[in-house]
Each structure stands twice: as structure tokens, then as C-alpha cells.
Amino acid sequence: MRMETDQFIRTLAADNAQRALPVGIILLLALMAATPVSTAMLLLGLGIRPDIMVAMRNPFFDLKFVVTMALAISAATISLHLSRPEASLHGWGWLLVAPIVVLVGGILSEMMLPQRVPMLTRLVGHNSMLCMSAIPVLSLPILGAAMVGLRHGAPARPAAAGAIAGLLSAGAAATLYASHCTDDSPLFVATWYTLAAGIVAGLGALIGRRVLRY
Amino acid sequence: MLRAAARRGLARAGQPPDQSEDIVQEILLAVHLKRHTWDVNAPFAPWLFAIARNKLIDALRRRGRRIFVNIDDFAETLADAPSAPTMPASEVAAQLQTLPQRQREVLQSIAVEASSIKQTAERFAMSEGAVRVALHRALSSLTAKLRES
Numbered sequence: 609m610r611m612e613t614d615q616f617i618r619t620l621a622a623d624n625a626q627r628a629l630p631v632g633i634i635l636l637l638a639l640m641a642a643t644p645v646s647t648a649m650l651l652l653g654l655g656i657r658p659d660i661m662v663a664m665r666n667p668f669f670d671l672k673f674v675v676t677m678a679l680a681i682s683a684a685t686i687s688l689h690l691s692r693p694e695a696s697l698h699g700w701g702w703l704l705v706a707p708i709v710v711l712v713g714g715i716l717s718e719m720m721l722p723q724r725v726p727m728l729t730r731l732v733g734h735n736s737m738l739c740m741s742a743i744p745v746l747s748l749p750i751l752g753a754a755m756v757g758l759r760h761g762a763p764a765r766p767a768a769a770g771a772i773a774g775l776l777s778a779g780a781a782a783t784l785y786a787s788h789c790t791d792d793s794p795l796f797v798a799t800w801y802t803l804a805a806g807i808v809a810g811l812g813a814l815i816g817r818r819v820l821r822y
Numbered sequence: 823m824l825r826a827a828a829r830r831g832l833a834r835a836g837q838p839p840d841q842s843e844d845i846v847q848e849i850l851l852a853v854h855l856k857r858h859t860w861d862v863n864a865p866f867a868p869w870l871f872a873i874a875r876n877k878l879i880d881a882l883r884r885r886g887r888r889i890f891v892n893i894d895d896f897a898e899t900l901a902d903a904p905s906a907p908t909m910p911a912s913e914v915a916a917q918l919q920t921l922p923q924r925q926r927e928v929l930q931s932i933a934v935e936a937s938s939i940k941q942t943a944e945r946f947a948m949s950e951g952a953v954r955v956a957l958h959r960a961l962s963s964l965t966a967k968l969r970e971s
Contacts, residue, residue, distance in 0.1 A: 616847050619933035620854040623957045628858035692859050694872035762856040764872055821969060822856060822876070 628760070631691045635684075635757030639780075642753035646746045646784055654742060654788045663792070671714045672786040672797055678707040679805065680779030683772050687754065690769040691761025693822075697768055704775070714794030733791035736800045742788070743804035744811070747774075747781035751812055755819055762822040770816015774809035781808070849877045851965055880969070917967040925960035928953055 650656075663669040682703035689695050723730070733739070754773035763769035782801050791797075852873050860869045918926060924946075931942040939957075943950045 613843055613847055613850070615933050615936060617850060618936060619929065619957070620850060620961070622932050622939055623854070623954070623961055630858060692861070692869070693856065693876060694864075694868045762852070762859045762873065762876075764876060821880075822852060822965070 631757065631761040632688055634760040635688060635691075635754065638753035638757040639684075639750060642749040643780065645749040646781055649746055649749070650784045650788060654738075654785075656787045657790050660787065663790075666792055668714065668718060668792040668794060669786075671710070671794060672789070672792065672801075673783055675707050675711050675714070675794075675797060676779050676782040676786055676801070678710055678779075679704075680776055680783060682706050683776035683779055687758060687769060687772040687776055690763050690765065690772060691758050693762040693764050695764060697765075707779070711794055711798050715798060718794050727795065730791075730793035731795040731799055733793070733796040733800065735789070735791070736796070739785065739789060739791070739796075739800045740804050740807070742785050743778060743781050743801065744807050745781075746784055747777040747808045750777035750780045751808065751815070753777075754812075755815060758816075758820055759822075763816075763820050766820035767813045767817040769820050771809045771813035773816060774812020775805055777812070778805035778808035845878055845881045848881060848968060849874045851961060851968075852877050855962060855965055917964055920967060921960055921963060925956050925963065928956040929960040929964075932957060 657663060686697070686700050686703055689700050690697070718730075751774060754777055755770070758769055758773055782805065791800075853870065856873065860866065918929065921929065927946060928942055928948075931937050931945060932939070937945070939950050939953050942948075943953045946953070948956070
């Protein structure tokens with residue numbers, strides 16, 4: 609049996625019942641469903657740092673949230689763009705510069721202020737290993753949701769879209785983790801948060817290559 | 823237009839042009855299932871050709887694992903072979919056989935026998951909504967299977 613193309617077109621035309629929702633809506637819904645899961649994992653597994661009320665008055669503590677949210681938002685914007693068949697990273701990659709600019713600004717201003725703790729101690733921090741493992745773990749539900757959302761689209765470059773989805777989920781997970789983490793130095797953030805985000809981006813690229821093809 | 827593009831793509835890749843119809847169908851299926859990714863404010867052609875290109879590359883990659891032999895080389899040996907070989911089933915049709923029964927029946931009824939949604943619903947004693955759902959599922963899983971194969 610061979611299906612003729614004209615018949616095939618008629619078949620496709622008959623399948624006109626549902627208007628599929630835009631990718632952005634699906635992505636948003638999926639992320640909204642996954643974020644509480646990651647939040648619960650943080651609250652149950654790690655908890656928020658006990659001195660958070662004091663810490664909130666430290667601008668470098670607050671800066672962590674600015675950096676991580678900037679990463680999440682810029683990566684979300686790019687991945688939404690990449691979910692279209694004709695899209696490429698060209699002209700959009702610069703959005704990822706936003707969190708880097710904030711972070712570099714943070715490092716410079718910290719350097720200008722007098723510090724009690726030496727630079728290397730601030731960079732190594734108290735718990736870099738926990739940071740490197742907690743951010744990827746917390747990002748898993750969000751990464752899964754981002755994949756579900758992007759699968760609804762048609763990304764031309766599945767690995768690239770997956771990597772950006774990894775950055776999106778790492779940014780969101782790091783925003784959560786920042787409320788537990790007691791290392792506030794931008795140097796610590798630049799080192800360990802970046803490494804953690806890199807791990808998740810790599811994972812996202814691997815998964816994306818497989819599941820984001822259409 | 824798509825057909826011409828598919829033929830050109832195949833020719834450039836040194837593949838027999840008689841497969842262009844399969845690829846055209848795959849492109850049409852992808853265009854259909856991903857039609858919501860076209861932004862009404864964006865130009866249509868780049869979107870269409872991006873999908874076509876993706877599917878063409880996909881198909882070539884898949885076919886790359888198979889070997890094509892030019893039949894003319896064997897023309898003499900084959901001279902006495904049984905005549906009128908059955909038309910090779912297209913890729914789409916081959917995958918059709920692996921669909922769940924209900925989806926296959928619905929797809930076959932609409933695609934091959936060209937019945938309407940309503941006639942199909944009556945034939946299988948389903949509601950029209952159920953026929954539409956089965957049809958859509960059949961098309962979606964067809965894509966998934968084509969991608970895997």
C-alpha cells in the first residue's frame with residue numbers, strides 16, 4: 609500500500625481539530641509546574657540559611673539572586689527563540705552576557721571594598737562541593753519541564769536548544785540554592801555557580817540532542 | 823515547490839530522486855504538526871524551508887545507512903526476473919503498519935480510502951471527536967516512528 613501525496617495532504621487537512629498552543633505557553637506551564645518541585649526539594653533537603661534576614665541586608669547576598677535570575681531569564685528568552693525551526697543563536701547569544709556583566713560588576717565592587725577574608729578563601733568558600741551538586745540536582749525537575757516545553761516546538765539545533773534549556777534550569781535552580789548558600793562573595797558565585805551551570809548545560813545538550821529533534 | 827526542493831536535495835546528495843515523494847510527505851507531516859511554531863508576523867518561506875531542510879537532512883542521514891545499487895548494472899542478470907515487482911511501500915506506509923490498530927484503521931480510512939471524519943466515525947462506531955483524536959495521535963506517532971527508524 610502506498611499512500612499518495614494528494615491523499616496524504618487530504619489526511620493532514622482532516623486533522624484540523626485542535627489549534628496547538630504556542631510553545632511559550634506550554635513552556636511557561638511546564639516551568640510553573642516544576643518550580644514548586646525544586647523548591648520543595650530545597651526546603652526539605654537543605655533548608656534556607658538561618659540568618660537569611662540578616663543576609664538580605666548584604667548587597668552581595670542579594671546580588672546572587674540578580675545574577676542567577678538574569679541567567680534564567682535570558683536563557684528562557686533564547687530557548688523560546690530557539691524552539692522555532694528557522695532560528696539560530698546568531699544575534700541572541702549576547703543576552704547571556706547580562707548575568708556575566710552583573711557578576712563582573714559584583715567582583716569589581718567587592719575588590720574595591722576592604723575585606724577581612726583573603727580573596728582565595730572567599731573564592732573557595734565553605735561548601736563548594738555542595739553548591740556544585742545541589743544546583744544540578746535542583747535543576748533536574750526544571751530541566752525536564754523545559755524539555756517538555758521545547759519538544760512542543762521545532763528547534764533546528766536540538767543540542768544548542770538543550771544546552772540553553774540547561775542554562776535556564778541552572779539559573780532557576782541556582783536562584784533557589786542561593787537562599788541556602790552562605791557563600792556570598794561574587795568570586796565564589798563566578799567559580800562554582802558557573803561550573804554547576806556548565807554541568808547542567810552539558811547535560812541539557814546531551815538530552816536535547818536526543819529528545820528535541822522533531 | 824517542495825517536491826522540486828526535495829529532488830534537488832537528493833540529487834545533490836547523489837541519491838535516487840524516486841525517494842523525493844517520501845521526503846515530501848515527511849516534510850508535509852512536520853509542517854502540519856509543527857504549524858504552531860510559525861509566527862504570523864514572520865516571513866513564511868524561511869520557516870518552511872528550515873523544516874524542509876531539517877527533514878531532508880534527517881532522511882539522508884537515515885538513508886545513508888542503506889546501500890543503493892544502480893539496477894542498470896544488473897540489467898542482464900535480472901532480465902528473466904519475475905516481471906512487475908510490487909511497488910515498494912513508502913517509508914510512511916511501512917511505519918503505518920506499526921501503529922496501534924485503532925489509530926491505523928482511522929488513518930487508513932481517511933488517508934487511503936479518502937473517507938471523511940464523519941464516515942469514519944460511523945464505520946467504527948466512534949464519536950467524531952474520538953476519530954479526530956485518533957487521527958492526530960496517529961500522525962504524531964508516525965512522526966516519532968519515522969524519526970527513530
